[in-house]
Amino acid sequence: MKHLLPAPKHAETGSGSAEIAPGSAVSGPAPLADAVRLALPVLDLRVLDLRPGDAAVAAVRVEEDPRLGPEAYAMTITGDGVDITAGDRAGAFYAGQTLRQLLPAEAFRSALVPGTSWTFPCGRVEDAPGFSWRGAHLDVARNFLPKREVLRMIDLMALHKLNRLHLHLADDQGWRVESRAFPLLHEVGSHRPRTITSRKGEELAFDGVPHGGYYTLADLTEIAAYARARAVTVVPEIDVPGHACAVLAAYPALASRPQERYEVLDRWGISPAILSPLPATVDLLTTVFAEIADALGDVPYFHIGGDECVLDDWAASAEISAYQASLGLESTGDLHAWFLRRLADALAERGSRTVVWDEAFVSGRLRPDTIVMPWRGEHVARRAAAAGHDVVATPVFPMYFDYAEAASPEEPAGLGDAITVADVAAFAPAPSEWPEEERARVAGVQFQLWSERIPDGRTLDYRAWPRGCAAAEVAWTGGPAGPKDFFRRLDAHLARLDAFGVDYRPLSGPRPWQRGGTGWRRHRPGAVAVHDVMRHLHELSLSADSTRPSL
Template identity: 90%
Template sequence: MKHLLPLPRRAETGPGSAEIAPGSSVSGPAPLTDAVRLALPVLDLRVLDLRVLDLRVLDLRPGDAATAAVRVEEDPRLGPEAYELTIAGDGVRIAAGDRAGAFYAAQTLRQLLPAEAFRSAVAPGTSWTVPCGRVEDAPRFSWRGAHLDVARNFLPKREVLRMIDLMALHKLNRLHLHLADDQGWRVESRAFPLLHEVGSHRPQTITSHKGEAPAFDGVPHGGHYTLSDLAEIAACARAREVMVVPEIDVPGHASAVLAAYPALASRPQERYEVLDRWGISPAILSPLPATVDFLTTVFAEITDALGDVPYFHIGGDECVLDDWAASAEISAYQASLGLETTGDLHAWFLRRLADALAERGSRAVVWDEAFVSGRLRPDTVVMPWRGEHVARRAAAAGHDVVATPVFPMYFDYAEAASPEEPAGLGDAITVADVVAFAPAPSEWPEEERARVIGAQFQLWSERIPDGRTLDYRAWPRGCAAAEVAWTGGPAAPEDFFPRLEAHLARLDAFGVEYRPLSGPRPWQRGGTGWRRHRPGAVDVQDVMRHLHELSLSADSTRPSL
């Protein structure tokens, strides 16, 4: 019980052990037994309770449910995502508040097995013993997220599905999928097909670092998900108790959209291209009604494909509003709405989109720049990337908050200030930094702490060109983030790191190419080319000081790092 991660609320070990092996039997209500089987694929559990099972889903075999190795029951008293796991000599009993609770109980049971239980298959005749004991558990936060930027560097569907599997292992339950940015549009649109036909690819990608002469790889880059792909991703995620939160970042970050449909620009006479470099672009969508209609249609396509979409992220960050101010048509429209500034118009535009999403049953989510105007819908969720001060302001204003600060939750930063590291945005965000994070600081008033609904780590992909690099960036820092989001954090290092060491053997068995705690393996190093980290190019403490100044001044522009 001492090596569980994330740490459960209560765990105790008793005398004796229970035997469990592939092919063991499981009984209970269909949604719960289905969740247990999915969380323990290597066991290939046999379902016994014939009365309550969905014959279309489960492979049923006759047997005696009373003697099943794993017995599952629903207990509404436990609440959402909560569970009790009891292991005795006669088998395993799971009581769960809902399907999610059963799924997480099974993930805990998997961690009590040897690390071999995290492989895709085991040798015939394998049998394991599990120490007797009891776990009582429930998460502190309802939002335990991972952000995946597939716009800057596209990741094939297989990588997204694998990320969902890894999130499920760690009881993470929100996949924030960043689907559009200046460098690419990543989802099919049947209403506006040029979005994916034109906006999904670029001729090359910049390889130089800030301060160097621009250099490019000369290699075309692109890709997008079909709406059917999105439906598949969402279905796989739901089965693993992960909710997909799509993001279409507007009105800035719009180069890929405007390359396909320049008429939506504030300066439609200009020619736009999908960007082949990083940084903030002045390209911005017009706030006029035609743009709102366009986006409402695209949002509807995405939500229809994903199915149930409780949250939809609309960005709102890094907007250069100069083109709005310079447009006579937009200025006249602003005046007709009774708005004094382009900042007010920016807020109105996002509010209009949030209203359209609400009509379809989705709550809008925004980055914190969109909050500073104070004109958001009250139910809009704010992600304050600029740190604790702006997070507290959003919470005090009555908004639900998901803690997403650059430090320590931006995993595009290197884990050490060393040229051995692969290229990262800055120095350095370590596992120890992450596990020391408190998403809802104890010194805040209780009403503000109650507004923090969770935490999320960000994987911006300018320096994540492929799945192997994604593994390296995400884990084991993602393990620490899962600990903080589940328990409320922070954790004591002397308690956390021994558990993490044991957990890394599970990741080895699963096939995760994580960054070892001692530093990169020889083949994970940056080498001498563009993938090599430049220590000191961006210092995280300097960034945090600058972000603090921005949060205090309500400046709506993120620094170009």
């Protein structure tokens, strides 16, 4: 009970232990019993039909009690086996994950290890999440990751009780999902001929290697079903109206300057290319959103971006200016807000709640039920909460995991210096000094994995873990972790990640094969100083009409 991560609300150890042999039975309502089975794959538990007498022969017994609340559970382990009461299927799944952590680390392998004793310490656990949104953002637009990496990320989220996978499916550097209605999106927008490797002033260097890929709609259906079984909700993001080079490479008529030629961007940064806000653009996007939602199935949340928009081309277009005037809007900022509101209304008709980055809320024209992700820091988060929006805390510091984990040339290339495990563990998503009504607006917390410097699954592992362990602790418990106790539990937890096969960054620093070397993958401390970035973000947070932030 002493090494659970994230920490439960209450855990006490009794005397003795219980042994559950592989192939033992789990009984209870089928969805809950199956959730426990899925959380303990190495034990290969058998789900019994709910018949009189089943509980007497089952090693694990599950009951449902909605009074516990969503995702909550209580569990008692005695010499006779395990009794679980869960608020819902997710609660039963998390009870199973807790049971898994009470076993030896070999329980995180894919097959039985001979000689392992599958025993649990007797005791009781009572648990419920501090936040309803416990997320991980995965950018597959800048560098595409095959479906197997997405499924593996879901597995790792599940064992940490994270429940929102935010898939960033479109950006300047690539469009990553099939569209049957507008096939050029994936046929043209999903690949680029090369990728930038370094920048020295105006001089750019490229690798000359074609890059691309996309998920079919069938892939999305599979990903969503796989996630739902593991209590994870997929939150798709199509970032509009900025970050649009990949869309405009496919359909240049949707541009504010349609006479120009557009290409999928082969470098990082913010492009001035922007979608037109005219009806043709809205029609295409609502059609594509519907395709994605139909493929995913139940889509309670849909992210539409709204960030880092350069609105100069809108202001320079006579057609767009006339359209703006016809809507009775005074500025391009108002038009930006109207455009996002139009898309949010369409999503609401389908039962999806819109999510945006924080630049999108500054005009005050968003739907009241829109969720805001304030990446620019606490000041912006509090303004959004005070305006009545639910907030998911996503600040650059300490929730951007594309940043290096230490200011050292041994690190692989990262954006800035540095965001450590300790920084993440100390984060308070709902600061105690906020008024209670604003704290209540904080729905949760999410870490971001922007992929400019995440070209493959091994690098993804390195960036995500163990910082993701600290984020899971904060998200589940609802506040900062006690450093001594957390790092004691994390030390034991890393053995589980070893057994699972995670290529994480050791707390002592990168292994020899994880170092950046001497090429472009090497981190260069001071190239982007954290204090400069944070000062810039603070300035942006004080500017209520900022629609053009960049780093």
